Amino acid sequence: KFRVRQKVVTVDPEELADFDQELKALLQESMEQRKLELRGRPALNMTIPMSVFEGSGKDHHFGRLVGENGEELLDEENGEQREVQVKVLVKRGNKQQTRQMLIPSDCSLVQSTKQKEAAELEE
Amino acid sequence: EETGDDDGFDYGQNDFTEHACKYCGISNPACVVRCNVASCRKWFCNSRGNTSGSHIVNHLVRAKHKEVCLHRDSPLGETILECYNCGCRNVFLLGFISAKTDSVVVLLCRDPCLNVNALKDMNWDLSQWCPLIDDRCFLPWLVKVPSEQEQLRARQISAQQINKIEELWKTNPDATLEDLEKPGVDDEPQPVQPKYEDAYQYQNVFAPLIKLEADYDKMMKESQSKENLTVRWDIGLNKKRVAYFVFPKEENELRLVPGDELRLRYSGDAAHPAWQSVGHVIKLTAQEEVALELRANQGVPIDVNHGFSVDFVWKSTSFDRMQGAMKNFAVDETSVSGYIYHQLLGHEVEAQMVRNTLPRRFGVPGLPELNASQVNAAKSVLQKPISLIQGPPGTGKTVTSAAIVYHMAKQGQGQVLVCAPSNVAVDQLAGKISATGLKVVRLCAKSREAVSSPVEHLTLHYQVRHLDTSEKSELHKLQQLKDEQGELSSSDEKKYKNLKRATEREITQSADVICCTCVGAADLRLSNFRFKQVLIDESTQATEPECLIPLVLGVKQVVLVGDHCQLGPVIMCKKAARAGLAQSLFERLVLLGIKPIRLQVQYRMHPALSEFPSNSFYEGTLQNGVTIIERQTTGIDFPWPMPNRPMFFYVQLGQEEISASGTSYLNRTEAANVEKLVTAFLKSGVVPSQIGVITPYEGQRAYIVNYMARNGSLRQQLYKEIEVASVDSFQGREKDYIILSCVRSNEHQGIGFLNDPRRLNVALTRARYGIVILGNPKVLSKQPLWNGLLTHYKEHECLVEGPLNNLKQSMVQFQKPRKIYN
Ligand SMILES: [Zn+2]
Ligand SMILES: [Zn+2]
Ligand SMILES: [Zn+2]
Structure with missing residues (x-):
């Protein structure tokens, strides 16, 4: 295609510091607000529909990324998968739903589980 | 009574702006989220641009908003991000966790849900909580970061602008970034x-x-109402009522052009009720009459001739349409190719070639052979995504353009769009392109369909009426009925419109x-068309936003033809002109370093006439494609001082005066001498249509017309047929003989x-065979360029004075040129 000469983006350090300060304040405020909100609340109850775990059976592993022709998509360089498929569990009103989504395989969310999978396999 | 037929596209129809980032305009659904605060609901993207945090995080922090919703076309669909357990929507507290051994993830708030003991017993891996906002950005796999291309093409908003607009939104949630830049009422733009x-x-610069x-x-136009007009009535070929009247014109007022809409009014009398109707100007007659085709056929007071009024x-x-094109240019990334986008904005882009096979020969059926510089231009243009062709007077730019369009059309990249700011130029080019055998459609504004055109057979409305197939008989039947009756029943009208x-x-x-x-090019009838290849002729006479209209239809290759050494677009508003609206896109691209390809052989002027313009305006590069022999005027007995040089500067020392209207100038001695020159030409066998009289002032124009009619020694009709007009109205045209009356002769004032x-x-490049300039050298010589012209004429013994039948070399002294002009 073609190339556009890029400007070097420099973020003003003062602006950065100011932004970080506001961000921190917002976080702090959120946490405190949260404590106030929860003071009088009853115990929390997290329901996870077991159905989402069903279907994947005993063979627990992260979904593989599959291309249009059914072949597995692998990272060209080291044969590793760059992205893996996950199910995101969300609530819509009172209903639970899952949605498929791709996340990078080096995301911490995946990494630890993968390590465990590997460990379990070795056992 | 509005038909709405003249409307162009409604650029707002597309909803791509609805979910565009309020900061930078990026509208890729995978990259944007909506702030979920009820009073806000604005969309932002997840790119950092020039700032520390991504746009959405920037907004949330600066506005202290904490909830967001994903786009319906994102992988998760329209979803408000919230804690799966408690429903907390504060994105600063949310993060993902995954089931220990499963490919299932949920959003959980860090406090308290992450610390609920019951969870630990379940399948969740709580140690790997992954916050939604990390490094001042949303997780890039949840909300994508726009690509580099997308970011380069977006609005480059600064942190200061973000802070300013956020401040403004607190009091006015609908404010836009344009409001930040908007000049105050009295500010210079x-x-x-x-x-x-x-x-x-x-857009911020050009829109105002x-x-x-x-x-x-x-x-200006609405103040041009005229009272007490005399009207004569006629009926057009299409059975429509036509009113003829003289619309008096004053200096600096816009001339009426065919297609303009006027309202004709009659206030009524004992026998007639008050009446009014709008209509379109279909022509302006040689007698300076306006022909107005009325929309209404009924109730027209045709037995009355006096006491009418006209409003614009x-x-x-x-x-x-210009505003719409600029908007489209900004928000629709398919409006022009990425390369052209960056080129038009003056970004540094690595040169790109268009990969197309070049034709073996550049000659084109139906057109004259191209000369070397024309072939060169065509060859270069076909290989570049964006190019400029400079066509000095008489260098065949229409033929070159037509040849280029022919080769483009043969490349099979879809239909080619050919535009120019003026209808005259479009007609000319359409005719030439059609001569090559290509199928051409000339699209006219609805308001101009009754205006006659030299290429009528190419116009869409003509082709619709004359398309000869059996399926069209229904349309033709309805058309005939409509022509005869003036209107159709509403069901027939609907059927007619659909068929049409x-x-x-x-x-x-x-x-x-x-x-x-x-x-x-923004006509509704083209709204579903895309054009990858566009050629714009006379582009140096269009404003930038005007030039943009044909480009934002998906252009990948554009050719701008024009000459920035001739007159640019006419801007009436001084404030806008001062700010640079009169500079064409062509000129700006030249300033940015795009070198125009110049056509170098001129076929119009006698070589003696092209010498000074070539040296003064084109660095001496103009070559003559015509010889002295071909421009010799055998049998014409006219007192040229030098037989081989059909030109002279006729020294005039008469005083200028202010015209009767008080807004213009005239010069009586010059006018009298113009008449003598015209008479000499006519007597020597030149016919009126060969002569053009150019004068920059309306006062002088009117005075010359009048003077010739009253004092001309030949038949009056001959003088009436001679075109006397301003420099501007002669642009793009030629005459065999030109008489230029300069008028200004005041020692103390400029030369306007x-x-x-x-x-x-x-002015100097309209004549083919000969030119006579009338003016006062004492005044004109102060200006360096005129000083050069006078010196040139003097050196060639063409600076003369005295009676026409006894011209003598003038010894008038020039003044030193002052460097006060650019
Ligand atoms: Zn908001
Ligand atoms: Zn953005
Ligand atoms: Zn929670």
Whole structure:
């Protein structure tokens, strides 16, 4: 295609510091607000529909990324998968739903589980 | 009574702006989220641009908003991000966790849900909580970061601008970034620049200028009401009522042009009720009469001839289309190719070649062979995504353009769009392109369908009426009925409209080339068309936003043809002109370093006439494609001082005066001498249509016309047929003989209109066989360019004075040129 000469983006350090300060304040405020909100609340109850775990059976592993022709998509360089498929569990009103989504395989969310999978396999 | 037929596209129809990032305009659904605060609901993207945090995080932090919703076309669909367990929607507290051994993840708030003991017993891996906002950005796999290309093409917003607009939104949630830049009522508008950060900044500069020009145009035209007009009535071929009347014109007022809309009124009398009707100007007669085709056929007081009034009906169409094109340029990333986008804004882009096979020969059926510089131009243009062709007077730019369009059309990249700012130029080019055998459709504004055109057979409305197939008989039957009765029943009218629209589409789709004015490119009848290849002729006479209209239909290859050494676009509003609206896109691209390819052989002027313009305006590069022999005027007995040089400067020392209207100038001795020159030409066998009299002032124009009619020694009719007009109205045209009356002869004042070198260039390059200039050298010589011209004439013994039958070399002293002009 073609190339556009890029400007070097420099973020003003003062602006950065100011932004970080506001961000921190917002976080702090959120946490405190949260404590106030929860003071009088009853115990929390997290329901996870077991159905989402069903279907994947005993063979627990992260979904593989599959291309249009059914072949597995692998990272060209080291044969590793760059992205893996996950199910995101969300609530819509009172209903639970899952949605498929791709996340990078080096995301911490995946990494630890993968390590465990590997460990379990070795056992 | 509005039919709405003249409307162009409604650029707002597309909803791509609805979910565009309020900061930068990026609208990729995978990259944007909506702030979920009820009073806000604005969309932002997840790119950092020039700031520390991504746009959405920037907004949330600066506005202290904490909830967001994903786009319906994102992988998760329209979803408000919230804690799966407690429903907390504060994105600063949310993060993902995954089931220990499963590919299932949920959003959980860090406090308290992450710390609930019961969870630990379940399948969840709580140690790997992954916050939603990390490094001042949303997780890039949840909300994608726009690509580099997308970011480069977006608005380059700064942290300061973000803070300012956030502040403004607190009091006015609907404010836009444009409001930040908007000049106050009395402020000078922002001037045009060579380069722009992005298309939004471009729009910020040009939109107010177009608004200024539109307001001025409206004010001017609507104040041009005339009372007490005398009307004569006629009926057109299409059975429509036509009113003829003289519309008196004053200096600096816009001339009426065919297609303009006027309202004719009669206030009523004992025998007639008050009446009014709007209509379109279909022509302006040689007697300076306006022919107005009325929309209403009924109730017209045709037995009355006196006491009518006329108002101008101002239309914002062309200005709306310019604004629309600029908006499209900014928000629709398919409007022009990425390469052209960055080129037009003056960004540094690595040169790109178009990979197309070049034709083996550049000659084209139906056109004269191309000369070397024309072939060179065509060859270069076909290989570049964006190019400029400079066509000095008489160098065959129409033929070259037609040849280029022919080769483009043969490349099979779809239909080619060919535009020019003026209808005359579009007609000319359409005719030449059609001569090559290509299928051409000339699209005219609805308001101009009754205006006669030299290429009528190419016009869409003509082709619709004459398409000869059996399926069209229904349409023709209805058309005939409509012509005869003036109107149709509402059901027939509906049927007629649908059939007509379908036929129009069919004809337009089957054409190789579509020709229309720049403004016409936004016609509703082209709304579903895309054009990768666009050629704009006379582009140096269009404003930038006007030039943009044909480009934002998906252009990948554009050719701008023009001559920035001749007159540019006419801008009526001084404020807008001062800010640079009169600079064409062609000129700005030249400033940015795009080198125009110059056509170098001129076929118009006698070599003696082209010498000075070539040296003064084209660095001496113009070559003569005509010889002295071919421009010799055998049998014409005219007192040229030098037999081989059909030119002279006729020294005039008579005083200028202010015209009767008080707004213009005239010079009686010059006018008297113009008449003598015209008479000498006519007596020697030249016919009136060969002669053009150019004068920059309306006062002098009117005076010359009058003077010749009253004092000319030959038949009056001969003088009436001679065109006397301003420099501007002669641009793009030629005459065999030109008489230029300069008028200004005041020692103490400037020389006004003739101070512009581009206007002088145009005035000097209209004549094919001979030119006579009348003026006062004492005054004109103060200006360096005129000083050069006078010196040139003097050196060639063409500076003369005295009676026409006894011209003598003039010994008048020149003044030292002053460097006060540019
Ligand atoms: Zn908000
Ligand atoms: Zn953005
Ligand atoms: Zn929670």
